[in-house]
Amino acid sequence: MHAPLASPAVTAKQGFGWLAIIRIGLVQAAIGALVMLATTVLNRIMVVELELAAAIPAGLVAWHYAVQLCRPLWGHASDKSAVNGGGSRTLWIIGGLVVLAAGGMLATQATLLMESNFAPAFALAVVAYALIGAGVGAGGTSALALLASGVAPQRRAAAAAVTWIMMVGGIVASAITVGTLLKPYSPGRLVEVAGGLAAVMIAVTVLATFRLEKQAGHFRDAQDDAPAPDLRAALAEIWREPAARRFTIFIFVSMIAFSMQDLILEPFAGLVFGMAPGDSTRTVGQFHQGGILIGMIVAGVGGSAFSARSAGSLRPWVVGGCLASGAALGALGLAAISGPPWPFALNLFVLGFGNGVFAVAAIGSMMGLAGAGETTREGVRMGVWGASQAIAFGLGGLLGAVGLDLARAALGEVGAAFQLVFAVEAAAFVWAGLLAVKATGAGAIRASAAQGKREQFA
The missing domain is CATH 1.20.1250.20 (MFS general substrate transporter like domains)
Incomplete structure (x- = not known):
């Protein structure tokens, strides 16, 4: 344990x-x-x-x-x-x-x-x-x-x-x-x-x-009264820690995958499933966003229950959420070819559920890493991951929309274009899940901080 x-x-x-x-x-x-x-x-x-x-x-x-x-x-x-x-x-x-x-x-x-x-x-x-x-x-x-x-x-x-x-x-x-x-x-x-x-x-x-x-308490691995380093030293310390470095990359990759779908789900519902604007908005909102909320609740309750036994227990929730999201996106790729017979609403719910699970578990893991710095404190570490998330959100939506336009021009078929974009998103989620294996969990956090300290004095 x-x-x-x-x-x-x-x-x-x-x-x-x-x-x-x-x-x-x-x-x-x-x-x-x-x-x-x-x-x-x-x-x-x-x-x-x-x-x-x-x-x-x-x-x-x-x-x-x-x-x-x-x-x-x-x-x-x-x-x-x-x-x-x-x-x-x-x-x-x-x-x-x-x-x-x-x-x-x-x-x-x-x-x-x-x-x-x-x-x-x-x-x-x-x-x-x-x-x-x-x-x-x-x-x-x-x-x-x-x-x-x-x-x-x-x-x-x-x-x-x-x-x-x-x-x-x-x-x-x-x-x-x-x-x-x-x-x-x-x-x-x-x-x-x-x-x-x-x-x-x-x-x-x-x-x-x-x-x-x-x-507030002060749940930190380092001494709480240690002076905060200057910004350059703080960023260098974060990048020296393997888990913190991997987690930054994980946030970037997973949030690109998450945001790529934002601007194309409703066009997908209209172009492939023939839904009117009001119907597509209601369907995507009800099933995708509803799935996200339920996934967040399940991960929040389940993650907290198991965290009482093991501090590294959020890792399977992060990885599982990423893999579920990737599988749901792969299924949407099949839906792009098969069309209306596909259970589109259920597929959207599974995608939202996976998104919600990984998001909450990742944020919980982020809190653990935020307090694990040798001298860096929560603000600058949260800032690094927040910056990674922000640029990924901005870039992901653009990549999804532009990628769809390029795929339609290159392939000449709407369904095939959506399938290609969803496949790229699914691969990004699988990659994010692999990154999360080493970037999350209590053992990774402690080993990361120790390795960062050794590299500092090497």
Whole structure:
């Protein structure tokens, strides 16, 4: 049996209880709600009401992901402030949400100005989406660092499930609410709704984090009072650790596979299965997203139950989720050739279930690795993996859409083109599962930290 990730002597506190975990989930929900405004509502207004090229909002969304490459920098700053004084991660969380909300308001104004004066409005939108990316990076990285440092190892899978389910819930709830409040649509009403959403989400974040940091434990393998290294030294230490290095690559590969499907599932439903727009949206949302939520719940409950016995028990959940996702994508490749007789809804559910299992288990494993550094702390390590995830999300959606267009041009058949893209995605998930074998688990974490320390003094 594996030893626990952190000795009981590491902290005198019990760490976050379930209420505290839910409060961090509220922060994630606020982030999801504010990002939804920019990536969904404003995207639709640019393409439909303003009749702009779809590449314009797509490029702005990709830009906000690119800005998040600075997550390690913000995470490192959060680490240093957390060492120097209690409650400092909270300031980074609230500050990030304020910047995110300001970016959303500015993006709304820029979108409305595009109709009359496009060039300066687009320049303003570039600044606005940069603020959105910065706010997500600073606030989200600090929230995850606080969660990783304050949650006991046996609760990490469940904590990851709770916070991510709440983030998805925040996106869904805000989408329904904003959609209802925008009827009938007018530019003035859009500004009012965006302002109201920003104010409410900032208030939720302030209330959710009030005195929260004082409840955190300090579940780290290294001494908690060790000084945080400078950013260059921190990044070098992370890259020296085999498990941390493999985990960074795993996050990148798995998130590319995960995001490649985002922009092509609905076109697949329409082109191969002949579904109308409303039917495809409802089917993909109900079965794929429903499968993700159920997969998250199962991995959260099951991972936590088995984590009480073995700290390395999240590894089979990560690997199993990746392999299930790969198998479901391979099945969609067969569906691309067979067409309507295929049980499309069931296939989507299995794909979503696998996605949800691997996502929650990977986040739980990430929390374990975040506290395993010799001198590096949770913020900069979460920042590195957050940056890897952000660039993979931006790149994956583009690769899926462009890959489909290239495959259709080269093969001349819609079904064969989808089959090729799904096969590439499936192979990426299998590769991610193989990477996860060595990148996750308590033994890998301890061996990684020890190997990194030996290489430092070699």
